[in-house]
Amino acid sequence: MNPSFGRRPPRTEIPRVSTRGSAKPTTKMDISSLTPTLNHFLGQSAYCELGAFESLSRAVFTAPDLASKEGLSAAAGRALSKHHGLVAEIRRREADPATEMAPFAPALDAFRAKTHGADWHELLLSCYLTGGLLDDFFIRLSDGLPRDVGPRIAQLLGDDTGTDVLVRELQTAIQAQPALGSRLAMWGRRLVGDTLLVARSAMPASEAEAFTELRIEPVFTDLIAAHTRRMDGLGLTA
Template sequence: MTTPVDSSAVVDLLGALAYAELTAFDRLAEDARMAPTLSGRAALARMAAAEIGHHGRLTERLGELGVDPGEAMAPFVRALDAFHESTRPSTWLEGLVKAYVGDGLATDFYREIAALLPDPDRALVLEVLADTGYADFAVREVRAAIKADRKLPGRLSLWGRRLVGEAMSQSQAVIAEHDRLAELIIGGTGDLSGVARLIERITAAHTERMKVLGLNP
């Protein structure tokens, strides 16, 4: 990578992702209690364990950079908590769709930014974004439920669209409030048209996920 990356921007990204992984652990552990079967509960518990492992890897790296992990995460707490409060699932299936669609969109966003980083941080971000097995599990559960109840697709499609709207709004707010991240993204993609293409790629991936679930994007 020829263009130097501001180390403060790297810290911002790792801090945002570390808090995202911590909240993912909290949410999966909570959603596991809504599981209709013990096997489903166990599956989510294993995934929650993977997320807290990712959180540990990120906080370890922040420590190596001489940064307090709590201080690095703090600026992102309000936005991420606001997103999760406004999209709290009321059912097991809503929780699965949120994790698959909402987290998938966030993963695409972080993966795009990771491509702009030098190693070892690029490799670390890609490592913690790797699928923990949740995607296939969510698809199987949601598609089976849809097959059994024809009323579900409409309701879950609306839920999925709400999730992406909230996620995009919060992502834009985070970027607007953190100049170093904005500079990293704009500089890495070339210009504002590059940012627009990045958003188009993320939106296209979201549309494909909704279709994989059997829902209308």
């Protein structure tokens, strides 16, 4: 085991949603009423992207060859560009980025430490799945932001430059090592719970408690469906 990777933490339970087999088509749930204040949204999403950049940089640093390092640098650059874009929005409102991000740092640092995985391939899968799920969620949440900023942030977070490199690296490794697929499938399933907890924390606590499971469930069902499609694209069972 690479000494830079640690043992996996205990499994986090996934918030209850309908099973894949029993899920029914639903219309897109409007969660704009759950959107936090603009500075809260910007601070948390900016630190999420900074964490994604740090994780991808770690993947670049620990990559087994130069070709992988070069390819993954595009994904790391994309995450950093998103972070810079969100920081620019904070500064546009004459606020200090570090001050706005600080309240979210402890929990998000713990999340990154918990989802780094035991080796390079688990780290790659974590970058791909957690990054995709959180971007999906913050894009949905941006519907409730002021009209002069919401669409701009949604476009920024929707940039998936470099994602194809992550997919290609994982697909190549899984094809070369069939046993790796089973391990990564299990790891991918474990990532969902921790990532959904981060998503849930983005909503104001009082609102999250007030809304019934019936209202919240379709949102997380949609996020898990997108997660499942990413897993399926890698040939992994979600």
